[in-house]
């Protein structure tokens with residue numbers, strides 16, 4: 001493969017330098033192939049060359065654009081100004097719910113007022129203002145306006161309360177908090193624990209009796225501020241734009257830095273990679289305090305002039321109706337959204353929309369095709385990439401189940417790789433020379449991306465907390481002495497280079513000598529259980545090697561038919577992957593992005609004296625689930641009951 005790569009690269013260069021026509025170059029490459037790799041390589045080459053060329057073109061285009069923006073010291077507000085010039089009165093944002101529509105010009109004027117207001121109030125470049133609001137009409141205008149004078153917004157998850165909320169405001173060093181009136185109570189609770197110098201602004205319905213003392217009402221202030229262009233700050237493309245908090249499954253949220261170039265790059269890679277057009281209408285029902293909603297979604301509006309429909313809260317029953325109402329051609333999803341949609345009763349409207357692409361991440365392979373067929377969505381644009389990570393991937397060519405790919409012909413063009421890890425602890429496995437071992441096709445491994453700090457395109461901007469940053473970086477991964485970003489996710493690559501998501505850090509456990517991927521089991525169980533929410537995790541059983549699988553199933557109406565479930569489970573999963581314990585609860589706790597919170601569940605385990613929910617145990621001698629009571633629990637813990 002290496003030789004093949006080199007020869008292709010050489011011929012590529014020849015073509016570029018001497019302008020040899022493809023008709024001469026292609027056969028030459030093919031001939032080289034036969035000599036070096038034989039049929040397998042040829043097959044791989046034929047199947048992937050189109051895909052790779054498209055991706056190379058996208059990378060090149062984005063890279064050139066980034067170069068230009070760097071050279072011209074552009075920032076996101078400047079890029080937005082170009083968009084406004086071009087699209088002026090076209091609708092930029094539609095707020096589903098109120099039905100409010102803002103044109104590009106209106107959004108520009110509003111954000112100018114915001115900029116001028118904060119400037120008048122003494123906010124300057126590098127200051128941070130926290131944005132804590134649920135109602136969205138002004139959200140984009142607010143952070144964009146702040147960016148126009150170099151003030152950085154800290155986008156805080158509106159589900160946070162108390163310590164977590166104070167923590168987020170504190171670690172960002174915010175000088176002010178803009179909160180939505182719907183969150184007044186949450187603000188009052190934490191007001192006394194915040195620094196006295198933190199100014200408060202309230203956006204929305206204003207009730208001076210309820211808000212913390214000293215709070216100002218934002219909307220009238222903005223309305224009375226002039227809308228002239230603010231004085232642009234001395235900011236460039238690699239300066240900070242805003243902060244996004246990553247909701248770790250452990251501990252408090254971490255603030256990840258988003259610089260202008262990263263915002264641009266994330267939005268542009270998706271735009272060009274998936275061949276979007278500015279005439280597309282994008283339906284964005286993801287939270288705006290995360291990168292999927294605010295960068296991948298809203299970015300298409302600010303940078304590429306697309307109309308974006310912003311939905312305050314995802315609603316499974318309204319989803320397709322909204323798409324029809326606004327003529328949406330692209331919808332954004334995260335895995336759980338797809339499952340909730342599939343869980344809905346069949347409607348006529350679900351096929352009558354003009355959606356041509358679903359864009360997002362986390363669609364499970366077990367429901368991928370069902371989703372496409374039932375909802376008549378021709379293309380799934382699955383991508384991979386955390387806010388703070390730069391090893392992003394995209395499934396540009398509609399390959400079922402894949403979250404992206406890396407070229408097999410020229411794997412070195414894009415410096416990412418799967419390396420071997422201990423899947424339980426996620427420790428990197430290193431060869432005798434101390435360098436990580438790359439995975440072969442079919443071998444699961446952790447996705448890593450090489451770090452080249454001086455290339456702005458490839459910089460890891462890290463977290464506000466330096467020690468959190470260093471945890472995500474490992475030395476000597478590609479070669480001795482380099483450093484690389486650790487994604488924490490395990491993927492598998494096939495022979496064509498398509499990558500398939502396997503699971504997230506620590507989400508694998510061992511049972512009966514086998515590795516069990518909780519992500520996979522969750523997908524299967526959820527399918528068997530009519531798309532109910534299912535969380536799978538490993539629990540320790542005294543005296544037993546490894547961890548026993550346990551599934552928490554959200555079943556408010558007690559509708560699970562355990563007999564049938566046991567039968568189907570036998571067919572669907574190998575013995576070691578079948579959950580030993582089941583816990584039925586009305587609802588499982590989720591983060592704002594629908595990620596399950598497993599920590600508490602894992603801690604509470606399967607002890608009926610701790611857990612008041614209904615518990616069941618898989619009795620392997622009977623081959624079915626039985627109710628788990630205190631007596632059975634005792635006999636399991638003492639080792640009498642065979643697992």
Ligand SMILES: *[C@@H]1O[C@H](CO)[C@@H](O)[C@H](O)[C@H]1NC(C)=O
Pocket residue numbers: 163166167170193194195
């Ligand atoms: C937040 O900062 C304020 C003032 O700097 C301090 O009094 C408070 O203890 C901090 N709270 C937390 C949770 O760190």
Ligand SMILES: *[C@@H]1O[C@H](CO)[C@@H](O)[C@H](O)[C@H]1NC(C)=O
Pocket residue numbers: 135182204205
């Ligand atoms: C904000 O949301 C709340 C709750 O959903 C709603 O009652 C209120 O009217 C909204 N306010 C504005 C200004 O949109």
Ligand SMILES: *[C@@H]1O[C@H](CO)[C@@H](O)[C@H](O)[C@H]1NC(C)=O
Pocket residue numbers: 325326327
């Ligand atoms: C959707 O498209 C139809 C037909 O092309 C058009 O009449 C209608 O006004 C459009 N609706 C919106 C909200 O743009």
Ligand SMILES: *[C@@H]1O[C@H](CO)[C@@H](O)[C@H](O)[C@H]1NC(C)=O
Pocket residue numbers: 378379380398400
């Ligand atoms: C994507 O793949 C599915 C089948 O896997 C196919 O039905 C569909 O037409 C493809 N879409 C595009 C845009 O090629």
Ligand SMILES: *[C@@H]1O[C@H](CO)[C@@H](O)[C@H](O)[C@H]1NC(C)=O
Pocket residue numbers: 421422423424513514515
């Ligand atoms: C399970 O994972 C461990 C550590 O990553 C690995 O050594 C082992 O070979 C895996 N076992 C199977 C059956 O995949």
Ligand SMILES: *[C@@H]1O[C@H](CO)[C@@H](O)[C@H](O)[C@H]1NC(C)=O
Pocket residue numbers: 390391392414415416449450451452453455457458459460461485
């Ligand atoms: C990841 O980030 C590092 C450093 O910031 C960079 O050197 C590396 O090239 C990036 N990788 C990708 C695939 O962008």
Ligand SMILES: *[C@@H]1O[C@H](CO)[C@@H](O)[C@H](O)[C@H]1NC(C)=O
Pocket residue numbers: 171465466467468
């Ligand atoms: C930074 O992260 C480390 C480790 O994750 C943690 O121990 C420390 O408290 C954090 N510091 C702040 C200021 O949040």
Ligand SMILES: *[C@@H]1O[C@H](CO)[C@@H](O)[C@H](O)[C@H]1NC(C)=O
Pocket residue numbers: 558614
């Ligand atoms: C749920 O239903 C099963 C049988 O369908 C029954 O045995 C069990 O007691 C019920 N549990 C609750 C909490 O209603």
Ligand SMILES: *[C@@H]1O[C@H](CO)[C@@H](O)[C@H](O)[C@H]1NC(C)=O
Pocket residue numbers: 585588589600601
């Ligand atoms: C869900 O969250 C609530 C509030 O944080 C907590 O009281 C409850 O115990 C959690 N439930 C589970 C099953 O962890």
